[in-house]
Amino acid sequence: MKKLILFASFCILTFSVFAQGETAKQIFKSPDLASFVLKTKTVAILPFKVSISYKKMPKGMTLDQIKENEIAESQQMQQGMFTYLLRKSDEYSVSFQEVDRTNALLKKAGVFNSLDEVTSDSLCKILNVDAVIKSSWNYAKTGSEAGAIASALLLGFSKGTGSGQLVMQINDKVEGKMMWRMSKEMNEGTFSNASELMERMMRKVGRVFPFEK
Numbered sequence: 243m244k245k246l247i248l249f250a251s252f253c254i255l256t257f258s259v260f261a262q263g264e265t266a267k268q269i270f271k272s273p274d275l276a277s278f279v280l281k282t283k284t285v286a287i288l289p290f291k292v293s294i295s296y297k298k299m300p301k302g303m304t305l306d307q308i309k310e311n312e313i314a315e316s317q318q319m320q321q322g323m324f325t326y327l328l329r330k331s332d333e334y335s336v337s338f339q340e341v342d343r344t345n346a347l348l349k350k351a352g353v354f355n356s357l358d359e360v361t362s363d364s365l366c367k368i369l370n371v372d373a374v375i376k377s378s379w380n381y382a383k384t385g386s387e388a389g390a391i392a393s394a395l396l397l398g399f400s401k402g403t404g405s406g407q408l409v410m411q412i413n414d415k416v417e418g419k420m421m422w423r424m425s426k427e428m429n430e431g432t433f434s435n436a437s438e439l440m441e442r443m444m445r446k447v448g449r450v451f452p453f454e455k
Contacts, residue, residue, distance in 0.1 A: 269450055270423040278414055278421045279335065279452050282372040285412070286339040287327075288348075288357060288365070290319040291378040317345070319379060322440030334453045339371055362418030372415050381406035408443055412452065422452045 272278065292312040296303075324341045327334065348354040351368045357376075365374050382405055411423040426446060 267446070267450060268425040270420070271452075272419065272421040274419075275421050275452060278373075282336050282414075282453070284339060284371045285336050285373045285375060285453070286344045286366075286369045286371040287320055287324050287341060287375045288377070289345065289354075290316045291358070291376075292316045292319065293378070293380045294383065295381070296383045315379070317341075318437060319377070319440045320345075322437045323375070323377070323444060325437075326441060326444040333455055334451075335455050336372075336453045339369060344369055362413030362420075363415055364418070366413075366415030366418070373412055373421070375410065375412055377408070377410045379406055379408055410447065424450060 292315045294308055294312050294315070296308075321341050324338060327338050331337070345354065347369050348357070348365075353360045353365070353368065357365070360368075362374055362376070366372065405427060407425065407427050409423070409425045412421050413419060414421055424447060426443075428443065428446070
């Protein structure tokens with residue numbers, strides 16, 4: 243029983259620390275959002291634009307390794323978002339294109355590595371969808387995992403290992419107009435991987451996601 247109480251206290255304290263460091267969502271909605279949602283049937287999730295920085299570069303890590311991590315996390319988060327939305331597909335008014343198909347079509351068109359240089363309406367045409375979800379995750383690592391684990395053991399809670407900003411937006415196929423945008427600063431927990439982080443992010447998007455029934 244004592245172990246159960248201690249574990250529950252740990253969870254509550256950890257959640258409290260995370261919550262204190264996070265800001266409210268900032269949301270933009272186009273005046274045409276309601277009509278856009280009614281007309282939209284298929285949506286593609288683009289690979290995330292991920293940027294990772296360190297307050298202090300870990301010993302032995304190179305800039306090339308950071309770049310590799312950014313690329314890997316980009317597709318892991320893209321897949322994580324798709325998995326989350328697919329699992330709750332009956333709650334949404336649209337269908338989401340399979341990530342493998344999205345990426346294959348982007349590569350076939352020669353734009354997979356240059357998405358920033360392609361307009362949203364052109365991407366919709368390449369993917370044959372009504373809208374695209376474009377997301378970025380800028381993550382600043384402020385402490386070592388060892389230090390965070392130590393604080394969890396000594397203090398009874400984890401301070402986390404960094405903070406980041408999630409930006410998610412939806413653009414239409416007609417003119418590539420931004421119909422919806424959300425920005426939120428978040429803390430990343432010590433033991434989070436890309437999939438767990440994406441799960442946590444999507445829960446925070448919650449009912450503000452425009453395609454929810």
